[in-house]
Amino acid sequence: MKLRKTWMLGALLVAPMTVSYNSMANFDGLSNELAPLSCLLEPSRDIELSSEVQGVIREIRVNRGDSVKKGQVVMRLNSxxxxxxxxxxxxxxxxxxxxxxxxxxxxxxxxxxxxxxxxxxxxxxxxxxxxxxxxxxxxxRETKSPISGVVIERIKDPGEFVDELPFLRIATLNPMHAEVVLPAELYGTVKKDEAVTLYPLNSQTPYEGKVKIIDPIIDAASNTFAVTVSLNNDSGALSAGVRCQVEFKG
Structure with missing residues (x-):
């Protein structure tokens, strides 16, 4: 079974944004109360499943929109x-x-x-x-889901031949991730596990999150770096693909 992780870059999917902050950098550090920054909600994991061996599909036990548990059998081949x-x-x-x-x-x-x-x-x-x-x-001859999540695409159906190409796509929506692009001047001021507040543009409810990943390399072309924020989504209220704004509390 081959897993392929799909990355969606907020910089590509969100309209060009202007990053503002109250004072510019100096050599002693930043006074960095940032204005809200644009972000995009994404699944924390997005994988495509393929079969470990070739064969004809006998049954696919899930459909698009179904929830799956880690270790659950999702597909069986003729055996x-x-x-x-x-x-x-x-x-x-x-x-x-x-x-x-x-x-x-x-x-x-x-x-x-x-x-x-x-x-x-x-x-x-x-x-x-x-x-x-x-x-x-x-x-x-059977494939189990390596993660808990939701089926977002069923590529193959029973009776079809399957090989190394994917037959199912599953995304984890809890926790949810938000990708934020920051100017290089702020590199080093954002810390891992730092608390942030996120505002989905389709909701008036603020959500608390934490910085999970800070890109170790600054993109030379745009002079920016990306930060990934992790948010609890036990309620299921957050949806992937929704634009948002995020405020760093630091």
């Missing part, structure tokens, strides 16, 4: 051959075990050689290894 292989190896293992048990008394009485006993035990161990392998191959 007739894999199930048959597991059953075959199980029968071989059971036979090998019965053979060892039947000959245990003969071995204790020295009626069979050490070599014959070793061959029977080896057959049993090989069958155990083959059963583990068959079960792994069978488990690869």
């Amino acid at each position: 007739t051959l894999e199930v048959a292989a597991v059953n075959t190896v199980k029968a071989r293992l059971e036979f090998a075990k019965r053979k060892v048990e039947r000959n245990a008394d003969l071995y204790r009485k020295n009626l069979i050689s050490d070599n014959e006993q070793d061959e029977m035990l080896t057959e049993q161990r090989l069958a155990e290894f083959q059963l583990k392998e068959a079960r792994v191959k069978l488990s690869q």
